[in-house]
Amino acid sequence: MPLRIVLVDNDPRFRAMARRALEAEGVEVVAELGSGANALASVQDWYPDAVLVDIRMPWIDGVEVARRLRGKVGKTVVILISTLDVDHGRLLADGVAAGYIRKDELSLAAINEFLA
């Protein structure tokens, strides 16, 4: 069964590109959401294996989304993504998300590292 993920990023162009790249590796992108508020409202509806959340989004940023999703999404793994340095991203993911992936290194293998 393919890996099911939800992509949360306020930049539609990046979402489209990331979807193509991940789908080429056999990942199923079940939903693209454009804001933190949407993610909080509807991530649960999709039962994804992982949610990829952009760190820098207006108003409700990725860290806040991860914090609020904690313990509410069953086995779904929340992973932060951004163009920030790895050390910066890991620092932000610490304690709120399963991990951090730099956007230019986004791949099935990178996601799998954070799945049990």
Add this chain to the structure above:
Amino acid sequence: MVRALRIGLIAVTVLAAAALVMFDLDHPYDLWSQLIVVAAPLTLTAWFVLARTADERLVHVIAGLGAGGPDETVRDGLRRALADPDLEIVYTQVGRGGWISGLGEQTSRPGLDGRRAFTPIDRDGKPIAGLVHDPRLLRHPKRLRAAVDAASLALDNERLKAQLRAELMEAQASRSRIIDAGDRELQRVERNLHDGAQQRLVGLALMFRLASRRAAGDPELTALLDDAARELSDAISELRELTRGIHPAIVDDAGLPGALEALAERPGIPVDLQVDLHERLPEAVEVAAYYLIAEALTNANKHANAGRVTVHAQVVNEALRVTVSDQGAGGAERSPGSGLQGLADRISALGGEFGIDSPPGSGTTVTADIPLAQTVLTDAAQQRLVALRWWVHEHWEMPGEAGDQITDEDNLMAAKAAMLIAGGNRRITEREREWLIGYHTAARGADWVIAAIAAYDDSDTLDDMKVIPGFSQVARGEVYYAIRLCSSDGPLTPDELSRLERSVDELGIAREEFEELLAIVAAEDELRHRRFNAIAAPVLPGGFSPSG
């Protein structure tokens, strides 16, 4: 006079006590007449003596003005001479009007509340200073006048000192404002690079990977694409370095301790990090400390030839004390235009102190003390400024510092909210969208904000908007803005009106308030037409009429 009466009263009590011992029941009134005869001259004498001493004291003090110790000011002298411990002198500010205290702080014209009296001190018919004193002194006009006359001779010096202090304070404040405005601008540039160029390059990197996968059967093409992807990856890294140098976003996100941890983990000589900070400090302080430590570590890596570097950061006496020390080669100095000099300037603009101790052969220690008392906006102040965005749009004389508080996100939020209140992006006409984009272009909105408005896909709801901090304060403004948006292509249609009404209900704004906003927009339209007819119409070819 009060003291004189008190002395008189004591005299009377003593006399009364003496009289009681010798009280003669046959002549009861004699006692009172005796008391009055004896006490009255005593009281008068006491008053005269005290009044004289007060005047003499005044003469002494005034004669000694300027001859006292370094802390002896005209104010202190007058306080003693006039026996008014709360007396203050205020000065008019040269060139700017208004009043300043002896410490150089701006103050309103005092004495208007009735508790204190105000006596101006004039020079050539113009007020140069004023005494704020006990109103009871007004009963001694001669003494007050003598004090004013004498003091005015000694005041020039004091006034210049106050003026100088005021100018220093203003210079200090303006340096902090310049640093702050610069930081905000750099933060914006960093944000734009991150949201713009970096994001595009990252998309491109993913695309290269995709292409390389498709070209799997063609080794030559695969190699070419992989080379291109590597080049791109280097470009992304360089851009990331660059944006980090422009503004240390990690400080915003992770606070100073987190940012320093990341700094210490970078390749280079080992860093012994001793950070004792338990709460967030003002942003300007954190950023200055981060830059200082980053620069000191870079220098240690480049020149010190040291085995380790120790970084200390802790709050001491309401200031952040930062120390970076190594046991390396020493001999570092701050030359004009060097990174360290730039940081010294930044720290001094924040009212802090910077030092470097680097004897050749004995290591280098860089220290800084940065006061925590910077002007920090509270959440409430921040929210107020978001509300003020409406003023910025309508009043272009708004001070820059206030305008700078309004972020690109605020502008985008406003545009999205207006579209949603008008019934969502799908419901607005092309002409209306153009108006909105024009509005934001005129308000110098960031390119990405304009692009986001043009491409908005109704992915928010009014409920999302309502939870944004500060939104309730701008909601009326948003409705006003939405009415203007809907009216930009002609009068409101019944459909537009009913959608606006629905949104107004959803936002919890009363219908009467909505009616008022409708009336305001209509009146403004009318005024715009009048203005057009008076100014533009006479010089335009006949038959031209304004639209929207």
